[in-house]
Amino acid sequence: EVQLVQSGAEVKKPGESLKISCKGSGYTFTSYWIGWVRQMPGKGLEWMGSIYPGDSDTRYSPSFQGQVTISVDKSITTAYLQWSSLKASDTAIYYCARHPGYTSGWAEYWGQGTPVTVSS
Amino acid sequence: DIVMTQSPDSLAVSLGERATINCKSSQSVLYSSNNKNYLAWYQQKPGQPPKLLIYWASTRGSGVPDRFSGSGSGTDFTLTISSLQAEDVAIYYCHHYYSVPWTFGQGTTVEIK
Secondary structure, three states, X not given: OOEEEEOOOEEEOOOOOEEEEEEEEOOOHXXXXXXXXXXXXXXXXXXXXXXXXXXXXXXXXXXXXOOEEXXXXXXXXXXXXXXXXXXXXXXXXXXXXXXXXXXXXXXXXXXXXXXXXXXX | OOOEEEEOOEEEEOOOOOEEEEEEEOOOOEEXXXXXXXXXXXXXXXXXXXXXXXXXXXXXXXXXXXXXXEEEEOOEEEEEEOOOOHHHOEXXXXXXXXXXXXXXXOOEEEEEO
């Protein structure tokens, strides 16, 4: 059974750093892209970027380039999304999702979501 | 960026009746070399991650009931629920993956009348 299991909810202060995770299991982790999607409170979905665990090829949405870092540790089948300095506007639920290819962006499997709250 | 605009923003449909959601892209998402439309549809229920319904504009995802269907090409697409069930109450999103950045429509809320 394919599963993406994300790390738990986070509460942080502005300016703090954060790294959240997404662990894949039940499939060949290095053969599928992992994307990250933001959902701000009461709002829609935004694709942030994706990484291919096979070679760590990473693509970012221009809106998120330089704001976050996507990485992977294929030895433990885990992808990461990190911030060096959080802002209140980063408050959202973050989902990881598996998609078949960089030109096949539809995502059949999703993590459960990691809520991130940034507040002073 | 390709802008995805859904209509309506919300709709209320009686149980067993048809629900139709439209999605228009600001430019074509049809890739001429393979004649594929780079468009997907998702369903999201409160407190849950999105669920894939349709990809390549008209291919149903694994395990998706056949009352869900997708159609359209180029810039105009439709998601149809042929006979609305109570469990279909949700927000529905279209999503293009034609070019970076991939974007989603604003969502359409489907309720029971």
